[in-house]
Amino acid sequence: xxxxxxxxxxxxxxxxxxxxxxxxxxxxxxxxxxxxxxxxxxxxxxxxxxxxxxxxxxxxxxxxxxxxxxxxxxxxxxxxxxxxxxxxxxxxxxxxxxxxxxxxxxxxxxxxxxxxxxxxxxxxxxxxxxxxxxxxxxxxxxxxxxxxxxxxxxxxxxxxxxxxxxxxxxxxxxxxxxxxxxxxxxxxxxxxxxxxxxxxxxxxxxxxxxxxxxxxxxxxxxxxxxxxxxxxxxxxxxxxxxxxxxxxxxxxxxxxxxxxxxxxxxxxxxxxxxxxxxxxxxxxxxxxxxxxxxxxxxxxxxxxxxxxxxxxxxxxxxxxxxxxxxxxxxxxxxxxxxxxxxxxxxxxxxxxxxxxxxxxxxxxxxxxxxxxxxxxxxxxxxxxxxxxxxxxxxxxxxxxxxxxxxxxxxxxxxxxxxxxxxxxxxxxxxxxxxxxxxxxxxxxxxxxxxxxxxxxxxxxxx
RNA sequence: CGGGGCGUAGCUCAGCCUGGUAGAGCGCCAGCUUUGGGAGCUGGAAGCCGGAGGUUCGAAUCCUCUCGCCCCGACCA
Numbered sequence: 001x002x003x004x005x006x007x008x009x010x011x012x013x014x015x016x017x018x019x020x021x022x023x024x025x026x027x028x029x030x031x032x033x034x035x036x037x038x039x040x041x042x043x044x045x046x047x048x049x050x051x052x053x054x055x056x057x058x059x060x061x062x063x064x065x066x067x068x069x070x071x072x073x074x075x076x077x078x079x080x081x082x083x084x085x086x087x088x089x090x091x092x093x094x095x096x097x098x099x100x101x102x103x104x105x106x107x108x109x110x111x112x113x114x115x116x117x118x119x120x121x122x123x124x125x126x127x128x129x130x131x132x133x134x135x136x137x138x139x140x141x142x143x144x145x146x147x148x149x150x151x152x153x154x155x156x157x158x159x160x161x162x163x164x165x166x167x168x169x170x171x172x173x174x175x176x177x178x179x180x181x182x183x184x185x186x187x188x189x190x191x192x193x194x195x196x197x198x199x200x201x202x203x204x205x206x207x208x209x210x211x212x213x214x215x216x217x218x219x220x221x222x223x224x225x226x227x228x229x230x231x232x233x234x235x236x237x238x239x240x241x242x243x244x245x246x247x248x249x250x251x252x253x254x255x256x257x258x259x260x261x262x263x264x265x266x267x268x269x270x271x272x273x274x275x276x277x278x279x280x281x282x283x284x285x286x287x288x289x290x291x292x293x294x295x296x297x298x299x300x301x302x303x304x305x306x307x308x309x310x311x312x313x314x315x316x317x318x319x320x321x322x323x324x325x326x327x328x329x330x331x332x333x334x335x336x337x338x339x340x341x342x343x344x345x346x347x348x349x350x351x352x353x354x355x356x357x358x359x360x361x362x363x364x365x366x367x368x369x370x371x372x373x374x375x376x377x378x379x380x381x382x383x384x385x386x387x388x389x390x391x392x393x394x395x396x397x398x399x400x401x402x403x404x405x406x407x408x409x410x411x412x413x414x415x416x417x418x419x420x421x422x423x424x425x426x427x428x429x430x431x432x433x434x435x436x437x438x439x440x441x442x443x444x445x446x447x448x449x450x451x452x453x454x455x456x457x458x459x460x461x462x
Numbered sequence: 463c464g465g466g467g468c469g470u471a472g473c474u475c476a477g478c479c480u481g482g483u484a485g486a487g488c489g490c491c492a493g494c495u496u497u498g499g500g501a502g503c504u505g506g507a508a509g510c511c512g513g514a515g516g517u518u519c520g521a522a523u524c525c526u527c528u529c530g531c532c533c534c535g536a537c538c539a
Binding site: 035037038039040041042043044045060062063117118134135164166168169170172177181183185235244304305306307339340341342343344375376378379407408409410411412413414415417426428429430431438 | 472474496498501530538539
């Protein structure tokens with residue numbers, strides 16, 4: 001039997017209430033795009049990758065390249081915003097450099113040949129050699145040298161948050177090791193080493209604050225400088241069994257208080273070096289044993305979420321980033337660079353926060369703060385109660401995802417646990433009879449029955 | 463880049479060894495019943511079996527080549 005396509009009949013369209021103007025930042029699930037997967041996709045081996053796919057956050061396009069769907073994009077933007085705020089607070093200046101760069105810049109620094117196959121090389125229609133940037137030292141140095149000519153304009157620190165491409169031989173673990181990834185990279189310019197090291201430790205402090213705000217316990221470890229070059233570097237790791245790096249550290253490193261670090265202090269480096277923490281490349285078993293009491297020695301795996309480098313004049317000399325000093329002499333500037341894997345952090349945060357049922361977002365990065373659940377979408381009283389709560393949450397500016405779908409209660413609970421919003425507010429017929437709603441904390445699993453007003457208060461509304 | 467594995471419906475997979483009209487569960491659509499932890503029944507839609515060659519009367523199945531994806535290792539935010 002032939003049926004006309006649904007769009008020929010207005011009656012066939014699903015009835016979705018139009019979003020109110022006041023609903024900005026809030027969302028009815030019936031109008032959202034949240035393609036949940038009930039089963040584990042076979043390609044995903046580690047938990048964050050599985051959960052991101054199952055929770056409808058990302059979709060793979062090709063190996064190591066992903067689309068970010070609405071829920072995932074919200075989480076990504078939350079992470080990005082925290083990174084931005086802490087960079088701004090440290091005095092760094094946000095810019096935005098292009099993804100596509102001219103090869104000449106990289107030929108100048110000598111890295112065009114060094115970088116190898118990881119760099120995606122492109123030719124434009126005029127046969128000009130271009131590349132999709134794996135990082136931006138050359139680009140920012142070029143900007144700097146065109147405009148900054150005097151030591152009196154220093155220090156400066158520029159950052160941007162931009163997509164990078166590194167043609168990894170073997171991308172894996174979802175967004176944790178993609179070929180295309182979102183990265184915050186900052187570049188500092190100073191007149192001398194002393195000042196450059198201060199810039200370095202300013203970033204050190206900013207990084208500690210950034211990761212802690214995301215509910216993580218960062219472990220800063222001494223690191224190799226690798227192809228970026230230089231002689232001072234730290235990596236910041238999040239502990240996770242699925243991490244790719246091996247760490248050796250003093251368990252007291254978690255006591256390191258970034259608020260008490262003075263980046264300008266002459267002894268800051270020694271202070272931080274006072275805590276033993278190293279990747280396996282830098283690990284010295286003899287030193288580990290003499291300096292750290294056995295009870296505090298830790299050997300664990302970690303996910304690298306950031307790395308900072310001081311590399312002196314490695315780029316400024318070949319590229320002519322030179323300022324005039326107080327005595328009229330030319331001085332190549334002292335540089336550092338500072339990266340945070342923004343898209344990787346989303347995966348790392350999930351690795352650090354989940355259970356068998358799904359993701360457990362820290363409030364600071366959760367894509368929504370609250371999931372409002374109408375357990376019985378066909379019931380007029382439930383609809384009225386849930387709609388009223390939704391309107392109040394909306395007015396209070398509490399980011400809410402409102403599950404108004406006509407699904408079974410079990411499916412709704414499972415979906416909420418999977419996407420892991422910090423709070424769930426459940427409206428059901430049982431509670432309505434008693435004049436209560438149920439507030440559940442995703443992290444602890446604690447639930448309590450409250451009057452709607454009390455629940456709103458608890459969530460900070462009104 | 464070395465080694466291994468897998469491509470069949472949106473997802474998870476069976477069928478392949480031993481060639482003979484393409485299957486299941488979940489999801490999706492319609493209807494009815496249900497409703498506090500992934501509901502039930504009935505009916506339905508949906509796949510050039512990754513692609514190209516070959517063998518054969520006949521290929522998801524056998525052979526060759528290719529492309530894609532995943533895993534282990536070496537390398538990297």
